[in-house]
Amino acid sequence: MISVLQRVRQAHVEVGGQVIGRIGPGLLVLLCAEQGDGDAQAERLLAKVLRLRVFSDAAGKMNRSVQDVGGGLLIVSQFTLAADTRSGNRPGFSQAAAPAEGRRLYEHFVQRARELHPDVQTGEFAADMQVHLVNDGPVTIPLRIEPAGSIQKQ
Structure with missing residues (x-):
């Protein structure tokens, strides 16, 4: 699974002109399931998101997690994170999970996040x-959890 985390002061997402999700300080989580991903990758990625120390402590060092600071999570599916741009000028998305599996893994990730945060x-x-956001820092962190037994992509 692939994710891009953005530490935000605030963020919201609109569909059809209506705000459907909004957070104050916290993390915007752009999330993409790839072929071969399963529940184990979703669980490992969520654990990393919740524990990643990207918020400042009293000394100004990034030493606190979203859970430590009580920040919000805004989770947004984004299959384009699986873009393959190695050839040509039009990205390919063949590495993204099929829509039904992508939806299942996204919903699993969200359900588990709601149980833990x-x-x-x-x-x-x-x-x-x-998606509207005020990036704080800016702090933007890419995360990738590879399926078991896979070879890291270059």
């Missing part, structure tokens, strides 16, 4: 969304 908001899977 008090403030979880979402986008809408496969919708045309407008």
Whole structure:
């Protein structure tokens, strides 16, 4: 699974002009399931997201997690994170999970996040969304959890 985390002061997502998810300080989590991903990858990625120390402590060092600071999570599906741009000028998305499996893994990730964290908001899977954010720092962290037995891509 692939994710891009953005530490935000605030973020919201709109579908059809309506706000469907909104957080204050926390993490915007752009999430993509790839072929071969399963529940184990979703669980490992979520654990990393919740524990990643990207918020400042009293000394100004990135030493606190989203759970430590009580920040929100805004989880947005984004299959374009699986883009293959190695040849040509049009990205290919063949490494993204099939839509049904992508939806299942996204919903699993969200359900588990809601079980483990008090403030979880979402986008809408496969919708045309407008994501608004105020990036804090800016801090933007890419994360990838490879399927068991896979070879890391270059």
